[in-house]
Amino acid sequence: NLNRMNLAFSGLCVSRLRDLNGRSTEQYFRENEMLIKNLVLIWQDKKTLSRTDIEAYLEHQAKKSHTLANRDLRMIKALFNHGKQRGLSDNPAEFIRFYPVKKEQKYIPPDADIQKVLNVVTDRQRIYLLAIIHTLARVNEINKLLWEDVYEDYLVLRTRKAKNSNITERKIPINNVLREALKLLPKKSEYVFCYLATGKPYHYRSKLLR
8 A cells, every 4th residue: 555655654664663663662653553554545536635634634533532632643744754854745734723622520430349349350450450550550560470570578669751752670579468368379371361372461450450
């Protein structure tokens, strides 16, 4: 499909994905790759791209969700900024404004509700939730936890403060509850929490955390 588009946009897409590969998180690379493939299908017959083209795409996405439209706009801006910095293109998305999003107050469950969940989940799910509860870590940090980073008295968690920022490490003390729970997990992979069939780390446990 890239060959059917104008060469400037084709080269921009290839350059952007090449730059992201190995420099960004796997999830962020995958999100950009999926977006670019979608844009290629939509814009494949266009010789040039304008702000109007981008806004038409975003309006379509905004009908589904303003959050979704804003996510795509951030990646589109980054795509064209990448090209602008390298002399591959200008940035027709530069002055497009983000859609308003109403921020809802996050639900913080009381201890009683947390205990109810812990009483009904499987043993593996319970240990996973205990790791989140007793470290106050981000879900992605727990998903990427390695056995080599589990020590007697602490864990080493790694995260990025932004999608393209450097990885930072922090030590989190382990209490007796979490220490004993982790001892019950079989070491099927280098990752503490992984899919048993593949050994790959959890991607996201949205259904479990609802």
